[in-house]
Amino acid sequence: MKAVVNEHYGSPDNLEIREIPTPEPQAGEILVRVHATTVGRTDSCALRAHPFFVRPVTGLLRPKRTVLGLDFAGTVEVVGKGVVKFEQGDRVFGLTPGGYGAHAEYVCLSADGVVTVMPPAKRFHEVVVCEGAWYANTYLKKFNLRPGHKILIYGASGAIGTSAVQFSKIYGANVTAIVSTPHLDLARHLGADRVVDYTAEDFTKIGDSFDFVLDAVGKTSYFRCRPLLKREGVFAATDLGPWWQNVILAIWSTLTGKERVVFPTPRHDPSFLEFLKERIQAGEFRAVIDREYPLRNIADAYRYVETEQKAGIVVIKVVPEDFSPET
Numbered sequence: 001m002k003a004v005v006n007e008h009y010g011s012p013d014n015l016e017i018r019e020i021p022t023p024e025p026q027a028g029e030i031l032v033r034v035h036a037t038t039v040g041r042t043d044s045c046a047l048r049a050h051p052f053f054v055r056p057v058t059g060l061l062r063p064k065r066t067v068l069g070l071d072f073a074g075t076v077e078v079v080g081k082g083v084v085k086f087e088q089g090d091r092v093f094g095l096t097p098g099g100y101g102a103h104a105e106y107v108c109l110s111a112d113g114v115v116t117v118m119p120p121a122k123r124f125h126e127v128v129v130c131e132g133a134w135y136a137n138t139y140l141k142k143f144n145l146r147p148g149h150k151i152l153i154y155g156a157s158g159a160i161g162t163s164a165v166q167f168s169k170i171y172g173a174n175v176t177a178i179v180s181t182p183h184l185d186l187a188r189h190l191g192a193d194r195v196v197d198y199t200a201e202d203f204t205k206i207g208d209s210f211d212f213v214l215d216a217v218g219k220t221s222y223f224r225c226r227p228l229l230k231r232e233g234v235f236a237a238t239d240l241g242p243w244w245q246n247v248i249l250a251i252w253s254t255l256t257g258k259e260r261v262v263f264p265t266p267r268h269d270p271s272f273l274e275f276l277k278e279r280i281q282a283g284e285f286r287a288v289i290d291r292e293y294p295l296r297n298i299a300d301a302y303r304y305v306e307t308e309q310k311a312g313i314v315v316i317k318v319v320p321e322d323f324s325p326e327t
Contacts, residue, residue, distance in 0.1 A: 003104035004298050005066045009049040012302035017295065020067075023108035025080035030111050032092060035074040035319040036124040037102040039293075039301040040131055040159055043068045046099070047302065051240065069102025070095050070131045073124040074318075083111040091118040093127040094273055095134065103298065105318060114268045119281040125315045126280075129287045132159030132313065133167070133276050136216070138266040139236050140167050143212045147172030152210045152228060154203070155217030156192065157183035157311045160238055162288040164216055165190045170284055176210070178203045183311055186288065204228055215239070217308075222249055222261050229260070236262045288312025294320055 001022040008014050025031045046068055049055050058064060073093035076086050086092065094115030101107040109115060118127055145151065151168050155161045156177035168175045169191040177192035180199050187195045196203050204227055211233055213225045218239020225235055237246045250263035279285035292315045293301040301314050 001105040002295065003067045004069075004295070006047055006063060006068065007066055008062055009047070012047065012299040012306075014047070015299045015302065017298075020104075022106050025078050025108050027081040028083060028111055029080040029108055030076050030083060030086050030092075030115070031078040031080075031106055031108050032072065032074045032115075033077045033319070034072050034102055034105060034107055035317075036072070036128050037069045037316045037318060038071040038128045038131070038159075039103075039298065039305050039314050039316060040070070041305065042070060042099060042131060043103075044302060044305050065098070065100045067101050067104050068099075069104070069107075070099045071128040071313075072096060072102040072107055073118065073127050074107075077106065080111070085111050086117075091124075092116060093118050093124075093130065095130045095268060097268075103295075103316065112270070114270050114273055116270070116273045116277055119277055122280065124319075125289065125292065125317065126287045128315060129159075129163065129280075129285075129313060130273065130276065133163040133285070134269075134272060135160045135238060135266050136163035137167055137272060137275075138264050139214055139238070139262075140164065140171060142236065142262050142264040143214075143234060145171045145173050145212065149173045149211045150176070150208070151212040151214065152176045152178065152203075152208075152225075153192075154178040154198075154213065154215045154220050154225070156187050156190075157288075158217050159288075159310075159313050161216035162186070162190060162312050163285075164214055165192050166279075166285050170279060176206070176208065186311060190288070209233070212236070221245065234260060234262055236264070290314055292317055 003020045005016050005018045006014050076090040096102045151173050153164050156165050157179045175192045176194040177187035178196050178198050179187050209230045213235045215237035222235045246263050249261035253259050253261045290310045290312050295318050
């Protein structure tokens with residue numbers, strides 16, 4: 001099978017498309033022919049081994065696992081022994097185990113993993129949204145977001161941000177979205193109650209206070225956002241922050257019992273995938289697709305993601321001719 005291989009940490013220039021052996025499903029596993037995947041911030045960080053402390057897990061000098069890719073959508077090609085949940089030909093989507101393997105023509109995973117049958121009539125590239133949605137929902141669940149809450153989402157145009165806006169409205173919250181000028185209409189279309197252009201005004205001085213502030217892009221800080229928080233308000237970020245301050249503040253908040261800063265760790269949860277599927281099927285959640293690239297141009301997709309200008313997701317078409325609801 002064709003796969004995107006990176007044998008060395010570094011820039012997208014290190015990526016090569018090679019022929020490698022197709023994995024064979026063992027008992028309890030399925031082999032999925034990948035039709036669509038994505039390139040996101042997590043893939044970019046893994047490619048460059050950022051932050052550096054991940055290397056003891058991913059490989060000190062070079063990657064232990066050389067095919068990246070979390071999100072996937074495709075068709076079940078082979079069903080391993082004992083699998084009853086899926087059949088050959090099922091159209092499925094989900095997240096790869098450990099965040100590796102989707103940048104290839106085939107991926108092998110447990111039938112009990114984060115994978116489920118796609119909503120009817122949806123195209124493959126419309127459901128490769130699991131990573132951003134998974135992160136966003138993890139943070140909103142930590143907030144225990146409910147109707148009547150007010151949340152400010154900084155960076156509401158990225159994969160996590162667009163998901164957070166949509167889920168916040170599903171949970172009944174009032175949403176203020178902070179974005180740049182090109183993404184104002186997008187945030188409004190996703191349902192944000194108020195949209196602020198951070199390039200035109202200081203979002204920390206908008207004359208409002210919030211139960212929760214979510215930094216969905218890791219580009220602000222608790223100290224800058226503190227004036228926006230209500231007395232019991234909570235701040236969360238999707239990045240470590242300068243000098244790992246978000247982790248340190250989260251630990252301190254836990255030790256003091258105040259929980260003003262939280263830094264939850266997302267965990268693969270198959271039940272969330274069913275929730276996401278229902279929301280997609282009901283029309284309450286949709287993919288925001290910035291660009292689409294064929295597999296052969298995946299290095300260009302990485303380069304674009306590293307500009308930090310994308311809105312929503314960047315899709316890789318592994319089987320471009322099959323992008324139709326009937327496939």
